[in-house]
Amino acid sequence: MHEAADEGDPSLIVVFDLAGTVEDFRKAAAKVPGFDYLLEVDEEKSQPDSLFHLEEHSVAVNKPVPRTLHVVMSDAAAARQLVSLFKQWEENPRVTLRTGFNPLKQVFAQLRNVRPWSIQDRVRETGLLEEWSEDLEAAGPYRSSKRVEIELWFRSDADLRIRAEGHVRRVVSASGGQVVSSTIIAEASYHALLADIPIQAVESVVKDGAESLAVLTTDAVMFVSPYRPMSFETTSAFEPQELPTPTEADTSPPRVALLDGLPIANHPHLAGKVIVDDPDDLAQEYPISARAHGTAMASLIIRGDLRDGSQPIAGRIYVRPILTPHEFGDREVAKSDLLFPDLLHRSIKRIVDGDDGSPAAAPSVRVINLSIGDDTKVFVNRMSPAARVIDWLSVNYNVLIIVSAGNHVRLPIEIPASATSSAETLHSAARQATYASARHRGMLSPAESINAISVGALHQDSSGAQAPDTVLDATAEGAPALYSAVGLGFRGSVKPDLYMSAGRAFYSRPPQDGNSVRIKPGQPGNEGPGHLVAGPPHSGLKTGVAYTHGSSNAAALATRTAASIFSTLEDPSQVGDPFPWPDAQYHPVLVKALLVHSARWGINKDRLIAELGPLHETLRARRNLTKLLGYGSVDSNRAMSALTNRALIVGAGTLRAGDRQRFEFPLPADLRSSTAWRRLTVTLAWLTPIEPSSRKYRGVKLTLKDPDTNIIGASASQADYWPSLNGTVQQHVLDGSAGVNFGENGVIRLDVDAHSDAIKDSTPVRFALVTSLEVAPSTSVNVFDQVRAGLRIQASARTAAQVRTR
Structure with a gap:
């Protein structure tokens, strides 16, 4: 098996319809050699919560949402064999499967079905059948055709792509349709046709079912979507x-x-x-x-x-x-x-x-x-x-x-x-x-x-x-x-x-x-x-x-x-020694980081909790608020500004998988033993290569170790930690007023680590790190000047170290 779901011969695709939770499936799959990669399937969209659940009689019920996994087998025979084994088990759960396959029964117990890629998979997520039915009911058969996007299974081999497209073109033509345009964008694993389907064929699908239209039964086709130009x-x-x-x-x-x-x-x-x-x-x-x-x-x-x-x-x-x-x-x-x-x-x-x-x-x-x-x-x-x-x-x-x-x-x-x-x-x-x-x-x-x-x-x-x-x-x-x-x-x-x-x-x-x-x-x-x-x-x-x-x-x-x-x-005029801006190649990712860094939940946190009521009085409150607020509302005036009570530091660089880069944020001496309110915000952003054929998709993962909450006397607030690990922006916001006592020239150490995700080579990735520390405006602590002085000490130490090594 492979972890890809969008690559290769469609006859290799096997669809798993889960019967229970992803966690139950993980536990069963962990006991079967060859199913290891499925343990990495994200759980967020499968477990019921207040935003994603099943409904019975318009009332949310605590049941998992049905989940489908697409598995790419090593060859077509293996795909057919897996489907056959499931059918045997389905007929008799006590059956003894062939030597070496009996552990699969634990996996099968977590599934509703194991089947080849089919018509229902080609249209289920696209809403094609629903839109055609609604259009015919609303307007009748007055249009001569309906335009669709036909996405093909992407083949890395150019000859196979040509043959697959030729076959689909012939199928469309045989139904009385016409291909308007086609495109291949290999880097995004995208191969698709734009086609017009005659209204008679559309009526037949609505009346007799999707099996009546050949393009919906064609193996080379992955999805068929309605094409409605954005307006x-x-x-x-x-x-x-x-x-x-x-x-x-x-x-x-x-x-x-x-x-x-x-x-x-x-x-x-x-x-x-x-x-x-x-x-x-x-x-x-x-x-x-x-x-x-x-x-x-x-x-x-x-x-x-x-x-x-x-x-x-x-x-x-x-x-x-x-x-x-x-x-x-x-x-x-x-x-x-x-x-x-x-x-x-x-x-x-x-x-x-x-x-x-x-x-x-x-x-x-x-x-x-x-x-x-x-x-x-x-x-x-x-x-x-x-x-x-x-x-x-x-x-x-x-x-x-x-x-x-x-x-x-x-x-x-x-x-x-x-x-x-x-x-x-x-x-x-x-x-x-x-x-x-x-x-x-x-x-x-x-x-x-x-x-x-x-x-x-x-x-x-x-x-x-x-x-x-x-x-x-x-x-x-x-x-x-x-x-x-x-x-x-x-x-x-x-x-x-x-x-x-x-x-x-x-x-x-x-x-x-x-x-x-x-x-x-x-x-x-x-x-x-x-x-x-x-x-x-x-x-x-x-x-x-x-x-x-x-x-x-x-x-x-x-x-x-x-x-x-x-x-x-x-x-x-904004650049001064010894603190030059990072090189221009890092400006796009710096802008990305600075935009997010200037965002705050602000009053909307309490406002939404009040409006939504008891639903948010749970441990999942931050998770649900993150779905509704993201990293927050941008304050454009704070994106590149620093004040007496606020210091903003930017950094950038390039990392490869396995690399670590350490940054040290100097702490204001006057913050020692202070119980004044303070906020530390750290934002990491990067631009990642992608691997569209992998379930992980994201090529390189960067991580930022949690800042030491004790040294700053604050605790996490704002966006939930776990969702921030799954994209290309990670942000920590710590608020508090607890007394702290750090030594002279105290710093907060921030380690940025690069890890392989979907791409296993050492692809370089540009990243930016933005850190700010602020205190209440009424506080006498001059954060800006003291942080700047700390940076000068660091710069002098680096210069002295370079002189000593020559």
């Missing part, structure tokens, strides 16, 4: 009362790229700050009135919420349009003739590496914003192709990609009708309703990417809009937005990483005609709420602005903060 409704703009003062033309190379809709480059709020690269010539069919989403995202990155009157970021941004106007003109959609992973790959490669023999379009770019999510691929436990592509591109091109977590505006929020009587009861009821359905509110692809920073939405803006009686303000300002996607991520990692202001959304006030009501977010008007952004003019206006909300906005503002951090890292 964004056009916002309603109005004429601004004032316009910004024109700025001088900026010729500096861009550090930020935006993949989105085509913006209005000469809009007064964007003029001189946008470089549009339109290789597909989309502008020819993209009227000004339709250029809403790209204009809004560019506006937020460059100027933030226009109500704040903030200064534009330094430099220009590069924009590659990947959306097009919908045929009915009321929305923008992703290009429909390319698979989304292919579109991402082409776009990012063009930016930093070039394409079709042309040089890189913007090689200076180091941060890429993707405020787009695929609502046909809600994360459950498998990395989507787009997320795999982003993970590979991030490390291959050394760029930080910032992705919106996604919105769930179509999912109803059902609350008791009586809950609308007061803000307190409304907020609590709405939060409990979204919490209860959290398993349906996972992140939209590709937000589960482990190398990217994923950003969730906060119900927050500067509009000052008050909710009239006709609508409901369904959650507290600054709380996670009710529509925002929630975590956790792959193998239970912390996702979304961050939350940022996304604009407030008011909810329609429903009629009181029963015991319960359903609320949904409405569109903002000319007075808000939401972020005020640049927008396309309508009805003869010369220019336009609009109010918007969503996790797209949050990701754009995170990108704006990242751009500001880059400006500081590249500012020569």
Whole structure:
């Protein structure tokens, strides 16, 4: 057996349908040679908890969620033999299996079934059959075809890939369908076709079952997903009362790229700050009135919420349009003739590496914003192709990609009708309703990417809009937005990483005609709420602005903060001996670490515990809060700032598996014997290579040993420790006021260790470590100066040691 589940001949795949918990399966598998690797299967998505459970009569029950494991056998005969052995045991659990196979009975007792990869596996997670059924019921057979993504089993052998694709093309053609495009991205183990299936075949599947469509029974096919281009409704703009003062033309190379809709480059709020690269010539069919989403995202990155009157970021941004106007003109959609992973790959490669023999379009770019999510691929436990592509591109091109977590505006929020009587009861009821359905509110692809920073939405803006009686303000300002996607991520990692202001959304006030009501977010008007952004003019206006909300906005503002951090890292005036910034190659991962480092749970911790009630009065409270808050809400002002009462130290380097690097954070002498409140925050971030064919997926794991809580007189708070071990960011936050007594020149030792995870060679990995220590502002301890003095002592000691060794 191998630990891969996505590699090789599909006839080698055996599916294990678990009957019990993963822990029970682990115990049984541990006793059988050859099943060792299955013991590493992550337990987070299998054990019942308050976010992930089965329901009986709408009540959560303490049963494990059914889990499926995919095992790759050494050869097809072994796969058939394993299925046969299970059938023998199923017919008679007392049967004596062939010599050497009897221990398998202990494993079989933990399984509902052992079977080959089948039709149900190709469509179960994709929602294909449900979507086809709903579409036919809603609209009838009025379309000539339905577009699908056909993902093939990835073969490392190019000849096998060619033969497999040829066979699937013939199967599609024989059903009356047509292949629109295909792509192979070997580094992400992705091979797929975009195809149109005739509506008659779709009707047959809905009526007679999936077996009636040959492509769903083809061995070379791994998954078939509905293809519905991501879309964004056009916002309603109005004429601004004032316009910004024109700025001088900026010729500096861009550090930020935006993949989105085509913006209005000469809009007064964007003029001189946008470089549009339109290789597909989309502008020819993209009227000004339709250029809403790209204009809004560019506006937020460059100027933030226009109500704040903030200064534009330094430099220009590069924009590659990947959306097009919908045929009915009321929305923008992703290009429909390319698979989304292919579109991402082409776009990012063009930016930093070039394409079709042309040089890189913007090689200076180091941060890429993707405020787009695929609502046909809600994360459950498998990395989507787009997320795999982003993970590979991030490390291959050394760029930080910032992705919106996604919105769930179509999912109803059902609350008791009586809950609308007061803000307190409304907020609590709405939060409990979204919490209860959290398993349906996972992140939209590709937000589960482990190398990217994923950003969730906060119900927050500067509009000052008050909710009239006709609508409901369904959650507290600054709380996670009710529509925002929630975590956790792959193998239970912390996702979304961050939350940022996304604009407030008011909810329609429903009629009181029963015991319960359903609320949904409405569109903002000319007075808000939401972020005020640049927008396309309508009805003869010369220019336009609009109010918007969503996790797209949050990701754009995170990108704006990242751009500001880059400006500081590249500012020569900010560098002074003996403390130079790390080399520029580490800036992307430093920005990643600094963004997370500036995040805090803050008031939302107590707010959510109060709204969710007794459910959180358990030992799992931090785990559940981590799913809802990630590492917390970003305070952009703290990302690169230090004060008298706060010292911030950054470090970076490269490690290979087996390496260790030690950092020493000097402690302020005045903290000795002090009982003043203090907080130590340590953030480790890295960009990892990936191995898509492995269950572990993450190529290299870095770990940061727990800081000594005794020497700092504080204890762990904020995000739960265990989920932070499973991604590419690990953060420790320690708060406290206990008295401590360390010696002269006391330090906190921080050891960063590199371990092989899915990749067993010594692949180098860039990492960043950010550490800060702060005390209450009212405290007389000058943390900044004393830590700086300690660093100078360390620098002098290193210099003296170098002189002695010469």
